[in-house]
Amino acid sequence: MSTLLPTQLRGKGVYAITDGPRDDLFAAVEAALAGGARLLQYRDKTTDAERRLQEATELASICARYGVPLIINDDVALAKATGAAGVHVGFQDVSIAEARAALGPDAIIGVSCYGSLERARQMRDEGADYLGFGAMYPSTTKPHAPVTTHDVLTQAAQLGLPVVAIGGLTPDNTKTVIDAGADYVAVVSAIFAAPDIQAATRRFTDLFDARPGIIQ
Ligand SMILES: Cc1ncc(COP(=O)(O)OP(=O)(O)O)c(N)n1
Numbered sequence: 738m739s740t741l742l743p744t745q746l747r748g749k750g751v752y753a754i755t756d757g758p759r760d761d762l763f764a765a766v767e768a769a770l771a772g773g774a775r776l777l778q779y780r781d782k783t784t785d786a787e788r789r790l791q792e793a794t795e796l797a798s799i800c801a802r803y804g805v806p807l808i809i810n811d812d813v814a815l816a817k818a819t820g821a822a823g824v825h826v827g828f829q830d831v832s833i834a835e836a837r838a839a840l841g842p843d844a845i846i847g848v849s850c851y852g853s854l855e856r857a858r859q860m861r862d863e864g865a866d867y868l869g870f871g872a873m874y875p876s877t878t879k880p881h882a883p884v885t886t887h888d889v890l891t892q893a894a895q896l897g898l899p900v901v902a903i904g905g906l907t908p909d910n911t912k913t914v915i916d917a918g919a920d921y922v923a924v925v926s927a928i929f930a931a932p933d934i935q936a937a938t939r940r941f942t943d944l945f946d947a948r949p950g951i952i953q
């Protein structure tokens with residue numbers, strides 16, 4: 738992996754993505770971080786700007802305590818207002834150039850590439866910091882997300898940026914995704930809908946820790 742990557746993205750592991758709104762959001766996130774999540778995304782598709790600002794501000798503080806980058810889904814202004822580490826954007830969201838102009842050179846800008854290596858190359862050339870692929874399996878969180886093949890991860894691993902896999906991941910189906918080339922596995926429901934969030938996250942992190950020869 739290139740040494741030009743942001744330091745925070747040089748490892749491998751679990752990328753936990755919130756499923757709110759929920760009353761116990763902060764406790765839920767704290768449990769995921771205690772379970773070993775390496776990245777945290779605040780994903781809240783509601784339009785309640787006041788609550789979103791309050792929640793993202795508190796999450797930035799929780800993540801800072803764990804040394805985990807907070808990524809905001811979709812909303813560059815919210816990322817800027819909260820001092821988050823970065824933003825995740827898809828094809829319907831702002832461009833990398835707009836996000837970079839707002840957040841600066843050190844921000845993490847992650848992009849969705851779905852199943853497209855062509856889009857991945859373009860996003861890399863535009864300055865993305867990681868490339869997201871999926872859904873890898875049908876997802877109850879995003880039921881209309883098309884499913885892509887594991888082979889895309891293997892090819893994407895040659896592009897020189899961290900590869901993030903998302904969609905329908907569970908502790909039982911994620912090993913093949915890691916073996917195919919994913920550096921990070923992004924998970925919503927199998928973590929945040931679990932009865933024990935910390936234990937559920939740990940089941941994913943163990944998939945990385947169990948790999949011989951991998952320096953975390
Ligand atoms: C890590 C990661 N990968 C993909 C997505 C999906 O982004 P997008 O396609 O913009 O869809 P929404 O999440 O905004 O519904 C993501 N959020 N995170």
Ligand SMILES: Cc1ncsc1CCOP(=O)(O)O
Nearest residue numbers: 876878879904905924925926
């Ligand atoms: C945001 C997103 N993009 C593709 S699938 C997905 C949802 C992932 O959620 P889950 O881990 O519950 O399948």
Ligand SMILES: [Mg+2]
Nearest residue numbers: 811826827830
């Ligand atoms: Mg989006």
